[in-house]
Amino acid sequence: MTKPLKIGIAGLGTVGGGTLKILNEHAELLAARTGRPIVVSAISAKDRKKNRGVDISKIRWFENPLDMAADADIDVVVELIGGADGIAKTLVEKALENGKSVVTANKALIAHHGVTLAKIAEKNNKILAFEAAVAGGIPIIKALRDGLAANQFKRVMGILNGTCNYILTSMAETKRSFEEVLKEAQKLGYAEAEPSFDVDGIDTAHKLAILTSLAYGSMPAIDKIMVEGIRHISLSDITFAAELGYVIKLLGIAAQTPQGIEQRVHPCLVKSHSPLGTVSGVYNAIFIEGDAVGNMFFEGRGAGAGPTASSVVADIMDIARGVNYKPFTLPVAELQQPNFSGIDNLRASYYLRLSVSDRPGVLAEVTAIFRQENISLQSFLQPSHHAGDVAQLVLTTHETGEAAMQRAIKTISALESIKEPPTMIRIENL
Amino acid sequence: MTKPLKIGIAGLGTVGGGTLKILNEHAELLAARTGRPIVVSAISAKDRKKNRGVDISKIRWFENPLDMAADADIDVVVELIGGADGIAKTLVEKALENGKSVVTANKALIAHHGVTLAKIAEKNNKILAFEAAVAGGIPIIKALRDGLAANQFKRVMGILNGTCNYILTSMAETKRSFEEVLKEAQKLGYAEAEPSFDVDGIDTAHKLAILTSLAYGSMPAIDKIMVEGIRHISLSDITFAAELGYVIKLLGIAAQTPQGIEQRVHPCLVKSHSPLGTVSGVYNAIFIEGDAVGNMFFEGRGAGAGPTASSVVADIMDIARGVNYKPFTLPVAELQQPNFSGIDNLRASYYLRLSVSDRPGVLAEVTAIFRQENISLQSFLQPSHHAGDVAQLVLTTHETGEAAMQRAIKTISALESIKEPPTMIRIENL
Numbered sequence: 001m002t003k004p005l006k007i008g009i010a011g012l013g014t015v016g017g018g019t020l021k022i023l024n025e026h027a028e029l030l031a032a033r034t035g036r037p038i039v040v041s042a043i044s045a046k047d048r049k050k051n052r053g054v055d056i057s058k059i060r061w062f063e064n065p066l067d068m069a070a071d072a073d074i075d076v077v078v079e080l081i082g083g084a085d086g087i088a089k090t091l092v093e094k095a096l097e098n099g100k101s102v103v104t105a106n107k108a109l110i111a112h113h114g115v116t117l118a119k120i121a122e123k124n125n126k127i128l129a130f131e132a133a134v135a136g137g138i139p140i141i142k143a144l145r146d147g148l149a150a151n152q153f154k155r156v157m158g159i160l161n162g163t164c165n166y167i168l169t170s171m172a173e174t175k176r177s178f179e180e181v182l183k184e185a186q187k188l189g190y191a192e193a194e195p196s197f198d199v200d201g202i203d204t205a206h207k208l209a210i211l212t213s214l215a216y217g218s219m220p221a222i223d224k225i226m227v228e229g230i231r232h233i234s235l236s237d238i239t240f241a242a243e244l245g246y247v248i249k250l251l252g253i254a255a256q257t258p259q260g261i262e263q264r265v266h267p268c269l270v271k272s273h274s275p276l277g278t279v280s281g282v283y284n285a286i287f288i289e290g291d292a293v294g295n296m297f298f299e300g301r302g303a304g305a306g307p308t309a310s311s312v313v314a315d316i317m318d319i320a321r322g323v324n325y326k327p328f329t330l331p332v333a334e335l336q337q338p339n340f341s342g343i344d345n346l347r348a349s350y351y352l353r354l355s356v357s358d359r360p361g362v363l364a365e366v367t368a369i370f371r372q373e374n375i376s377l378q379s380f381l382q383p384s385h386h387a388g389d390v391a392q393l394v395l396t397t398h399e400t401g402e403a404a405m406q407r408a409i410k411t412i413s414a415l416e417s418i419k420e421p422p423t424m425i426r427i428e429n430l
Numbered sequence: 431m432t433k434p435l436k437i438g439i440a441g442l443g444t445v446g447g448g449t450l451k452i453l454n455e456h457a458e459l460l461a462a463r464t465g466r467p468i469v470v471s472a473i474s475a476k477d478r479k480k481n482r483g484v485d486i487s488k489i490r491w492f493e494n495p496l497d498m499a500a501d502a503d504i505d506v507v508v509e510l511i512g513g514a515d516g517i518a519k520t521l522v523e524k525a526l527e528n529g530k531s532v533v534t535a536n537k538a539l540i541a542h543h544g545v546t547l548a549k550i551a552e553k554n555n556k557i558l559a560f561e562a563a564v565a566g567g568i569p570i571i572k573a574l575r576d577g578l579a580a581n582q583f584k585r586v587m588g589i590l591n592g593t594c595n596y597i598l599t600s601m602a603e604t605k606r607s608f609e610e611v612l613k614e615a616q617k618l619g620y621a622e623a624e625p626s627f628d629v630d631g632i633d634t635a636h637k638l639a640i641l642t643s644l645a646y647g648s649m650p651a652i653d654k655i656m657v658e659g660i661r662h663i664s665l666s667d668i669t670f671a672a673e674l675g676y677v678i679k680l681l682g683i684a685a686q687t688p689q690g691i692e693q694r695v696h697p698c699l700v701k702s703h704s705p706l707g708t709v710s711g712v713y714n715a716i717f718i719e720g721d722a723v724g725n726m727f728f729e730g731r732g733a734g735a736g737p738t739a740s741s742v743v744a745d746i747m748d749i750a751r752g753v754n755y756k757p758f759t760l761p762v763a764e765l766q767q768p769n770f771s772g773i774d775n776l777r778a779s780y781y782l783r784l785s786v787s788d789r790p791g792v793l794a795e796v797t798a799i800f801r802q803e804n805i806s807l808q809s810f811l812q813p814s815h816h817a818g819d820v821a822q823l824v825l826t827t828h829e830t831g832e833a834a835m836q837r838a839i840k841t842i843s844a845l846e847s848i849k850e851p852p853t854m855i856r857i858e859n860l
Contacts, residue, residue, distance in 0.1 A: 006845075018722070022722055023468075026580065026582065029582065030579075030580065031762065032647065032760055032764060033575075033579050033647075033759050035756075035761070062768065062858075091600075112742050131577070137578075137720075137722070137724065137726060138726065139573055139576070139577020139578060139725035142572065142576055142577045142578070143573075145463075146572055146576070146744060146747070146748060147561070147569020147572045147573070147741070147744050147748050148567075148569060148740065148744065149460075149463050149743075149744050150452050150456065150460065150739070150740045150741075150743030150744050150747065151740055152456065152459065173472075174692075217462065217463075219645075244513040266435075272706070275708075275729065278703070278705075278708060279719055290567075290740065291566070292448070292452055292736040292737065292739055292740040292743075293567035293730060293731065293736060293737050293741075294567065294730065294731045294734075294736060294737055295730065295731070296567060296728075296729070296730040296731075297569065297727075297728070297729040297730065298726075298727070298728055298729075299705065299726070299727040299728075300723060300724070300725065300726040300727065301723065301724045301725070301726075304724075306721070306722040306723060306724060307722065307723050307724055309579070309580070309721040309722060310578065310580045310581055310720065310722040312580075313577050313579075313580035313722075314576060314577050314578065315579050317576070317579050318576060321754055321755060322754050323751075323753065323754075324751055324753075325751060329463050330462055330463065331465070334462060387744065392757050409801070416578075
């Protein structure tokens with residue numbers, strides 16, 4: 001058997017602990033599957049004494065993770081500290097520069113600095129692997145890079161943030177408001193005290209930027225993503241969507257369009273019985289349309305110690321087997337900076353909820369505006385039960401242009417009979 | 431750029447044609463993604479003149495595919511002839527012996543002779559790849575070997591035969607009998623004139639043997655699979671199952687049990703809204719339970735030119751990148767011949783449909799037999815509408831032992847009031 005692959009783990013939080021556990025409990029299995037023992041040679045974390053269920057007293061301890069980047073007895077640095085900048089970035093840079101391969105679960109780091117880091121990895125002929133950065137346990141990076149690599153991709157779209165999916169699922173199941181469910185999610189540890197990263201779609205955007213890069217051979221372009229979160233989704237929207245046969249999901253969507261590559265993160269109405277529509281709770285899922293393979297669907301746990309560590313260890317095993325790939329599949333020099341199509345070019349169907357004065361004639365005013373913009377309506381709901389003199393009006397459109405829809409919404413918003421800003425949600429057909 | 435990888439394709443049927451098309455149309459994309467041009471250097475097929483939509487006049491032609499195995503200008507032989515024995519087997523053996531890597535979509539070959547072939551591949555330090563042999567376009571072989579390789583697998587189960595899934599889905603949707611739908615499937619080209627391979631579960635068993643081997647590090651053991659096909663599934667069963675909230679699917683199931691590894695292929699009742707329950711038509715799907723990753727689900731097209739060729743080309747790209755893995759992950763010398771648990775050890779819930787005399791007292795007779803065997807009933811249906819003096823009685827049980835269930839069925843079958851052999855279908859909970 002060849003000599004052991006020596007690992008240095010930086011960061012022993014949830015994922016670091018999970019990684020240590022797998023490497024420890026499955027040591028024999030992993031060695032058999034890769035043909036090479038995988039040994040944890042060093043660890044660096046905040047608190048050496050915290051009980052992590054694994055005896056780490058015999059493993060070398062570094063107070064400063066950066067010292068691991070220079071350690072002669074480490075082949076692979078596993079970065080599980082997190083954060084786009086700061087010590088995580090420095091650690092990965094130094095490790096690659098010192099001829100070590102790097103495995104990371106850090107989506108912010110890869111989305112923002114992936115190209116810089118990939119250059120260093122290439123120059124030193126080392127692996128920079130980040131399967132765990134997107135969709136936790138789902139091996140979607142490897143699928144795009146290996147299993148589905150023969151395809152040109154028409155669309156890659158997914159539920160990439162478990163916190164948002166938990167909140168939206170729970171709102172629907174327990175008929176509660178966004179605020180109430182968010183509070184509960186925070187208590188349960190599914191959402192952070194400062195939830196913006198998740199509920200405003202930023203985390204999804206980081207992951208989408210990585211998927212787009214792999215699917216389209218482009219540099220990750222987080223600044224070219226239209227991002228909308230889920231704070232404005234009300235229980236009413238979820239209820240009306242259900243009446244129309246839909247559920248509401250926060251999706252990250254990348255697609256090849258005639259105007260360029262489209263990247264957008266926003267809540268969508270998707271058919272309740274479509275693959276993405278059935279994904280509930282903290283699960284993640286990805287739907288891919290390839291020119292050869294057709295439709296392909298992956299579903300699994302998007303976070304947590306086990307699933308994320310499953311992907312971290314899979315990357316380590318790849319390195320143990322001596323894989324040879326570029327971080328973004330293509331060499332950095334060949335990565336494109338393509339045209340990105342703006343949201344104005346989008347063609348979609350739309351859901352629109354209006355809070356209107358409860359008097360005759362409002363619907364006529366609204367439909368006249370749609371007619372002006374050449375938008376044709378597909379369905380219409382006007383529930384009889386409502387509070388006071390404000391009624392709800394729910395409309396869905398056939399496929400139309402985003403720009404026309406935005407103009408229509410602006411004109412509608414200015415009507416005297418409109419009592420609150422309209423809620424618009426795009427409909428995504430799978 | 432490094433020198434081209436030279437491919438010889440043997441067999442230009444549906445999958446061969448699809449492979450040629452991808453290699454032709456995506457030549458630039460594939461070279462960019464692998465860092466190496468992939469060139470079709472030679473072809474061998476039955477009919478040189480058949481129009482396949484790709485100009486093959488400039489590609490070297492071999493009347494005898496075996497000559498490709500010895501050709502100095504070929505790096506990889508792609509075997510798409512089919513069949514467990516005969517020329518396909520000889521071709522793969524010779525190619526590996528002559529130091530060429532082999533890509534094949536041939537599940538029968540791998541299920542029956544995979545170990546023999548893997549030995550030759552290992553000895554010659556070449557790749558034997560068969561992603562396309564299981565579940566068409568779904569990269570499930572790579573997922574078990576790479577993406578989920580950090581896991582011990584509790585269960586691997588799937589809808590692995592598109593023909594059976596098409597037939598079962600179509601029976602449910604169009605309320606027709608097995609025979610009628612089979613005839614239609616044959617006309618549409620979804621089923622062979624001799625359908626036994628598909629509808630009797632043999633094809634599913636081949637694929638399951640391969641999945642079991644990869645998941646559990648064992649030699650493929652097709653003779654250790656309990657196989658039951660779908661010929662005995664009637665429209666009544668599908669209708670009753672639907673009333674109980676289930677659909678009927680032919681599943682291949684591998685699981686780790688205290689008695690050893692369980693391998694079985696048979697129709698199952700699965701919850702209509704479970705992941706496998708929603709898979710319709712010719713789609714394939716695989717549900718995996720790993721100790722770290724938890725539940726993981728893959729769905730995609732299981733057959734056809736595009737999807738299967740997508741997997742064939744993915745394997746070719748792996749070789750172009752210089753991957754290094756053993757065909758069944760472990761070296762042949764380390765592959766186990768584990769205990770396989772027989773069907774008698776199974777614990778499951780059961781669906782039972784009885785055709786009984788339409789007179790009082792029959793249910794009491796039947797339930798007395800269940801009580802004798804300590805089997806507890808979960809639900810019971812006795813539709814009022816029936817033909818003549820034969821009534822249908824549908825029962826489902828709580829979890830019980832297969833042996834007890836089989837004894838109960840034997841005793842029930844002998845009752846004078848039982849008019850036809852009972853239909854028993856196992857219930858699989860996801």
